[in-house]
Amino acid sequence: MYEIIIRNGTVYDGTGNPSTKLDIGIKAGKIVTMGQLEGIAAEVEIDANQMAVTPGFIDTHVHSDLLCTKPDIHKVKVLQGVTSELFGQDGTSVAPVSEETKPLWQKQLKGLDGDIGDWPWQTVDEYLAFLESSKMAGNALYLVPHGAVRTLVMGFEERTATAEELNQMRLLVEEGMRQGAVGVSTGLIYPPNVYSNKQELIEICKASAKYDGSFVVHMRNESNRSIEALDEVIDVARQTGVRLHVSHFKVIGLMNRDKFELSLQKMDEARAEGIEVTFDQYPYTAASTVFHAVLPPWMHSGGTLEMLERLKDETIRQKVKQDFKENDHYENLVLSCGWENIVINAVSTEANRHLEGKNMAEVAEIKGQDPADAAFDLLIEENAGVTMTIHMCHEDDLIYGMTHRLQIVGSDGIFGGKPHPRLYGTYPRILGQYVRERSVMPLSEAIRKMTGAPAQLLRLKDRGLLREGYWADIVVFDPETIRDNATFDDPCQYPTGISHVLVNGKMTVKDGEYTGETAGRVIRRTKSVSEGVS
16 A cells, blocks of 8 residues: 555656656655556545646755754745755855854854754764754755855965865865765855855865765856856866856846846856756846845955954945945945845844835935945844845846756745745746746746756756655645745745645645645765765
């Protein structure tokens, strides 16, 4: 007898192939049979008549590294069909750390990843073991974060690494890969990654490539210098053989729209050259990140505490204001987008809670200051624990990227306050608005971008497709009613139209409600034949 049979569904297997009417039999967490199962009994039966049955969605850009251990908070991901997530993004995450660097990263990441108290780990292996001992609704994979590694070797110093320091960083990434990471990440607008040069990126990518890992990168610039930034990371992949995956691909600022198509052309050319390039993208024209990312890189030297002290110095404030007005040598969001397009998502204190959802022009008016001073004071008052949304892109470019063959869906969802609606709505938004209502791509292709394509990027051997012998990470939804309900004004709204979600064969969402099931697992990198089997 099967534990679960999903009957009468229209099956999209994750490859992009046309759908097929099949039943799916599940036992011991895995798909045992796909075919016609009339007359065969199961403990639980799901009638999927007129429903789409797909692999569980794999989110290649998230910030759930800590809050995945809080299912009542993290359930928003399985409620939109996400069964696996890739942690360790942007070079800024929670392991490896030391007793010296841990407090720094706890403070640095509080606004981005949340706060769960003390971190009882230092190494990547210890962090993954912590997750394995925690209750998780979905599955987790991990990237070795460049910033954490750099900080272990040379702190938050604004300088070029020595040859010995480069070697130490490479060895630390190799260690993280052996312990189960699936690649390395960097975020080249965030400290301390922003202080690295191409040679440093090459060294950490050599370590990832040695273990068949990927290089997931928030590029050094996504606006006026985006072409040069893309050229940099493509060349890193060219020199190391690593798989390149560009995070949340976009081109910021309407003045830079001509760079969007050219960037995709460069990715296609790299692919033709033999470099494995992909990118992820969320279905919104606005982005979201930590608020202190508006500051120029030199302000972050030494870490968060030193940055906050600098903000109290009037001479330094004037220098930053001048950068805001004219410096295009860094990712200057103020210059590219304007204060009126920068919206406060979440703060840490009740005193400033009334500012959540307001743009910085409005915040400045409330505070009776110019926007720059209002921003500086807000960062000081909140100890930098602030996140923002930035309205920056054009809808036509969004769709052009969404339909590109190399695109993979990723949410970049950040928890807390009044978040970007992508946290709650990314996957149903594509399936409802862009597939059903606007017909920008076939449903089978959208499912491939959410399942089979990310599984290929991550070299998952038994997930991402509906196949006999694969883990039963499965989503059942109504293609005629699925929709996102989250908006910028009211973002904390669950989607509708998703009836069932299975994680490792366990009923995690039933009739559109989270069941409380915590069947999620840590997915560690599979060792290659040359490494042997432990």
